[in-house]
Amino acid sequence: MIQVSHKVEIAGRFLAGCGWPCLNGIAGNGAVLAAAPPVAGRRRTQASNHVTYGTGDGAAASEVAMNKWILSACILALTAAPAAAGDVRLDSYRNPANESFRIFNHMYLDGVKGGLMAYNAWLRRHDQPSFCMPGNLALSTEQTEEIMLKSADKRSAKGDALVALLLLWGMQDTYPCEKPGTEKPDSQ
Structure with missing residues (x-):
């Protein structure tokens, strides 16, 4: 038995x-x-x-x-088997192996953008937004990619940098929030 x-x-x-x-x-x-x-x-x-x-x-x-x-x-x-799509690094984003990887990278970046915007909306409800994007602005994948790549260049990011973090920092650079106590000067 x-x-x-x-x-x-x-x-x-x-x-x-x-x-x-x-x-x-x-x-x-x-x-x-x-x-x-x-x-x-x-x-x-x-x-x-x-x-x-x-x-x-x-x-x-x-x-x-x-x-x-x-x-x-x-x-x-x-x-x-390695975990697929755990994260995307800058080097693999800039140099995709083929067209399928390039498409996957754009889809990944679009998903990261959606996640960051949802999380930022939650932070905004608690008066602590990470970035302050205009409410009527809709970013395309190409615009999102440009923000992320500018962030990488600004920080001299190496190839192993996470695309998601670079996008977050780029959104903070591109759409900064006003600090409490500082006001925009009135233009007359």
Whole structure:
């Protein structure tokens, strides 16, 4: 007989094709699963959190071995693969490998701009904006890129500088907020 922990059994079922509903404990009809569905040849003991397989036909044991192999392969693939789009560095932004990377960089920069503007709106509600862009101004991706690249040039940024930080600093340079207590001189 082969003993497998309940967590390995659940992971094996997920990888074998049951999908997110089994991992989350939700049946296809929305009902919450109180226990795993019965499998021929499986017996759960109350004293431990182990499932015992083996009724003589060997099918359940080979299913467990296959599930373990699939789980191991998926874990290896997830740990070996680098995280895509974690951040974009200035060097890879300025020198994309191909047209797809250039498009991705523009989409990334546009997403960073949206995130910074949303966060700045929240800061503005608490009277601490990071930058003060006019309310009726809509920045294009090209304008956003120009602000970020000017910020990089101003700071003599190296190739490993984060594009997101350069954009934040560029927005602060381009759209500074008035300091409390200072007023613009009236032009007459």
